[in-house]
Amino acid sequence: MHSPSEKAERLVKRLKRRPILLIGFLAITAVMVNIVLFVYIQYIAEVRSTKHFLEAQQKIISSDVIKYLDDDNSFGIFTLITRLTSAVPHLDNIAVYNSKGLYMADGRVERDTITPDSSNIVFRMPIVDAAGEHLGTMEFFVSRTSIVAGIVKNISALALLNLLIIVAGLLTGVYLSQRMTKPIADFSKLQEENKQKHETRMENLTFGLAQELAEPIEEINRLTDTLERQGVRNQEIMSIRSETFKLAERIGEFVEYSMPVKVAISEMTLSELADFIRAKSARYIRKNLITAVHCPEDVSVSIDKTKFGKIIAILQTNSLDAGAKNAVITLSVVKKGIEAVYEDDGTGFGDADMDKLFLPYYTTKSDGSGLGLAVCAVLAEAMGAEISASNGDTAGVKFRIVIPSEVKELT
Incomplete structure (x- = not known):
């Protein structure tokens, strides 16, 4: 039989150990969840960012592409898209087709229509002049392997960060185990503070996502293309064309203003x-x-x-x-x-x-x-x-x- 004092001592020891074990378990779980979420969110964000950047770049070079298409200048198109292919991360190739769907050029000199495989994400973007006339199509082949390789490279930094989180969590557990005798009111206050911090983080995350989730210009153009192919061509369609074209120009100008300029003398x-x-x-x-x-x-x-x-x-x-x-x-x-x-x-x-x-x-x-x-x-x-x-x-x-x-x- 254990005396009441011994039982109390054992209870105190158990109470001291349990917060450490609990927080250690939560920290390890958080590491695994963070890594999974990091890979997923980074992959989605990188694909979305690459798509937005390519949309902006396509609008920037569209005038030159249109000129080369008008002149049937495949070499000019090849030179233009080769520079873009080498300059954009994760971009494996670009193919250009005229309004009849005929192959004009690509950045890897495939010399024929390119069939995408599972290693590539393909973004198809129409080439449209200021009047809304469809002049051709550009296909951007983005390498999944390159995106994943970049994410894996960043995981090492994430692992180190999470290791620090585990250590911080264990230290926090030790600290909390020594503070078990504090009044419940203090614990409730701490919970309320953590709740407020969590709500602040969620507000910041929501605001960031709201900024990212702009309406895709490509989808709007695709819908207007579909409507025009179905014989719907009115003032509203032309207005949509004009406004999306302006929006693309604005995005292109913003990207050009924000990107570092490399001078080639x-x-x-x-x-x-x-x-x-x-x-x-x-x-x-x-x-x-x-x-x-x-x-x-x-x-x-x-x-x-x-x-x-x-x-x-x-x-x-x-x-x-x-x-x-x-x-x-x-x-x-x-x-x-x-x-x-x-x-x-x-x-x-x-x-x-x-x-x-x-x-x-x-x-x-x-x-x-x-x-x-x-x-x-x-x-x-x-x-x-x-x-x-x-x-x-x-x-x-x-x-x-x-x-x-x-x-x-x-x-």
Whole structure:
């Protein structure tokens, strides 16, 4: 027979051990659940993030793809999608088909229609011009293996974190076992504090998920495609097309504004740069914007022509929105390198707007995103360039871009 004091002592020891065992068990269970949830959530999030990024990239390059499709230029398409394939994580290949479903090109030179297998996730995105005309399809092949490999790489960090959680849980168990004699009121207070923390975490999680769950543009476009194939083509359909196209453009602008800019400098003559801009400007002729490019002198320069061309394209789009019919680009050599002056005959800006034009989300248009000129500023900064704006002498607006460059006389 045990005395009451011995029974009480044994009870105290059991009470001290049980919280440790309970919390240790819960910690190990939490580790297993966390790993399973981590892998699942990371996989879903990575697939969704990759899809959203590809949608944005597809909208960014769609104008060039449309031009190449119009010209039946398979090599141009191949060059474009090869760069994108190598730049986007987990992207295994891209295939482009014309409006008749005929194979045009892919990033791996398969030279024929690509049949997806279980190792790839395939995202099919229509190629649609501003008028809503279906011009073709792009298929993005995302590697499941690459996604899983990236997740597995991160699991080691998660395992270490959960090990710390177990240690923290055991230490917490020891602490709680020593506090068993505290009043029940303290325990209730602790429960209430934990409940509030849990509710706060759930609110943050819900808010984060709400931000992620935007309506998929691809699904909207697919539905409108289906309706049009069924003979439904009215003002509402065209409005949906227009709005989804604008939304895709906004997402593309946001991605472009947010992504780090990699500058690729190459040597070329100033006249070659002028020819490059003329070729890029040809597509705006159909939109009634004539762009003249002047190059009074010819020298060898160093420049990222793609980034410079993107800046000019944004300025041309703004000119169209401002009702301009003509634009003039003058390329010249200055002390710092190259100066490009862009002028149009549009409506221009108010004096109060000049200091804010390059701020993100500042716009003078009712349906503008406020990111176009902000992207110009980001691209210019990446090239070490300076960009400024002023109203034209008689009408329109004048942009001045000074790009640092090594200038060499032609021999």
